[in-house]
Amino acid sequence: MTNVTQKIFEASAPGRLDVMGGIADYSGSLVLQMPVSQQTQVQLSLRDDYVCTFESRINSGEIIKAQVDYRDFLNDTYVDYAFAKEKFLKTGNDHWISYVLGCALVLEKEKGIVFTGGDFKIHSEVPLGKGVSSSASIEVATMKVLAQAFSLKFKTTELPLLAQRVENYVVGAPCGLMDQLACYLGQPKKILPILCQPDLIEESIPIPEGVSLIGIDSGVRHAVSGASYSDVRCAAFMGYTILLSTLGVSAYEIFETKEKENFSSLPYKGYLCNITVEEFEKSMVQHLPHSIQGKDFLEQYQVSIDRVTSIDPSKTYYIRQCVSHPVYENHRVKLFRNHLLSLSSAHASDQTETLNRMGELMYQSHASYSLCGLGSDRTDEIVDMTKNTKGVYGAKITGGGNGGTVCLLVNNEGKSSSKMIHQSLSEKYQQNLILFDS
Numbered sequence: 124m125t126n127v128t129q130k131i132f133e134a135s136a137p138g139r140l141d142v143m144g145g146i147a148d149y150s151g152s153l154v155l156q157m158p159v160s161q162q163t164q165v166q167l168s169l170r171d172d173y174v175c176t177f178e179s180r181i182n183s184g185e186i187i188k189a190q191v192d193y194r195d196f197l198n199d200t201y202v203d204y205a206f207a208k209e210k211f212l213k214t215g216n217d218h219w220i221s222y223v224l225g226c227a228l229v230l231e232k233e234k235g236i237v238f239t240g241g242d243f244k245i246h247s248e249v250p251l252g253k254g255v256s257s258s259a260s261i262e263v264a265t266m267k268v269l270a271q272a273f274s275l276k277f278k279t280t281e282l283p284l285l286a287q288r289v290e291n292y293v294v295g296a297p298c299g300l301m302d303q304l305a306c307y308l309g310q311p312k313k314i315l316p317i318l319c320q321p322d323l324i325e326e327s328i329p330i331p332e333g334v335s336l337i338g339i340d341s342g343v344r345h346a347v348s349g350a351s352y353s354d355v356r357c358a359a360f361m362g363y364t365i366l367l368s369t370l371g372v373s374a375y376e377i378f379e380t381k382e383k384e385n386f387s388s389l390p391y392k393g394y395l396c397n398i399t400v401e402e403f404e405k406s407m408v409q410h411l412p413h414s415i416q417g418k419d420f421l422e423q424y425q426v427s428i429d430r431v432t433s434i435d436p437s438k439t440y441y442i443r444q445c446v447s448h449p450v451y452e453n454h455r456v457k458l459f460r461n462h463l464l465s466l467s468s469a470h471a472s473d474q475t476e477t478l479n480r481m482g483e484l485m486y487q488s489h490a491s492y493s494l495c496g497l498g499s500d501r502t503d504e505i506v507d508m509t510k511n512t513k514g515v516y517g518a519k520i521t522g523g524g525n526g527g528t529v530c531l532l533v534n535n536e537g538k539s540s541s542k543m544i545h546q547s548l549s550e551k552y553q554q555n556l557i558l559f560d561s
């Protein structure tokens with residue numbers, strides 16, 4: 124007789140707004156993240172018959188359902204990430220359940236739980252494909268609800284690290300750790316600084332009174348698993364290999380550190396963002412080709428240290444810009460953080476000047492996304508509209524790019540103006556665009 128426990132476990136996690144740092148996270152950048160008010164809630168009742176049911180209610184009111192047998196995703200009786208990933212790829216329209224059930228698989232493999240099925244009910248206010256981490260939000264909420272059900276305890280950043288493992292190895296999306304950390308550790312009305320090497324958390328920074336960071340949905344969806352994001356990430360790691368070769372590091376040494384997943388012995392400890400702008404400009408950028416064919420890279424350099432992207436021999440990768448972005452972005456983020464810290468104690472005239480400097484850093488970041496190939500016409504339109512709007516100091520595309528959401532730095536007057544921009548775009552494109560705030 125099937126036993127479904129009557130006890131219902133429940134947990135939630137917010138989406139996040141990428142203020143600065145974005146796609147430089149996987150290169151070890153400092154990033155600045157803010158949770159948004161929209162949340163994902165997950166309820167779970169455990170079963171003992173290995174049946175897993177899923178009922179997801181999204182913000183539009185639509186309800187989608189799925190049912191699977193947990194054992195179908197085990198290789199014999201064991202968790203094998205590659206095996207599970209292939210199985211989920213065959214689920215078609217139900218592939219979304221990999222973000223949920225992947226959490227159970229990861230916890231069974233890494234924490235030793237014995238999962239025998241469950242009924243999951245999900246309600247997400249965090250929209251899909253808008254650059255506000257809907258996937259990390261559902262992963263973190265599911266990890267939290269499973270932790271309750273199995274009485275698990277985690278170290279400070281262990282849960283986000285396991286959630287990232289779901290996305291990288293089960294779902295198959297090459298995201299960095301930034302999103303999961305922000306959804307788990309972010310506090311309302313505060314900026315969370317994270318040094319992504321991989322998970323060094325700095326003290327949260329309160330957003331000063333009279334200043335806001337808000338997000339305007341562009342209405343264009345993007346996917347972290349999309350080809351452009353993967354290609355940009357892959358090119359950054361390829362560029363790191365090229366720089367290592369100029370420093371005398373062999374392909375064998377790179378391969379060996381990749382197998383051990385320990386890059387501390389490599390120059391810059393495996394992170395492009397440990398290269399200063401001055402050093403990059405003086406002695407490195409000239410060694411990077413503007414572009415290279417995948418097959419040519421593999422013939423000459425053989426390997427990159429990235430474990431979640433693969434080099435396609437038939438593709439052209441734009442190395443120089445994809446390496447330049449994280450080096451310069453890390454520098455921009457540090458300046459932005461320092462300006463943010465100085466805002467609270469600044470006089471009114473100095474505060475305006477500081478906000479203008481912060482805004483300029485955001486505009487530079489946005490332009491760099493486009494040079495990497497991750498811009499979009501719709502997000503460019505929003506950014507251009509902000510440049511002549513009183514009370515708006517800066518704007519940039521967020522997250523993985525290619526659409527999604529634009530983050531705006533505003534004062535109270537700019538916040539009202541931003542709502543007008545949002546309404547204008549909603550009417551122009553006849554879409555229910557979302558406004559994000561903390």
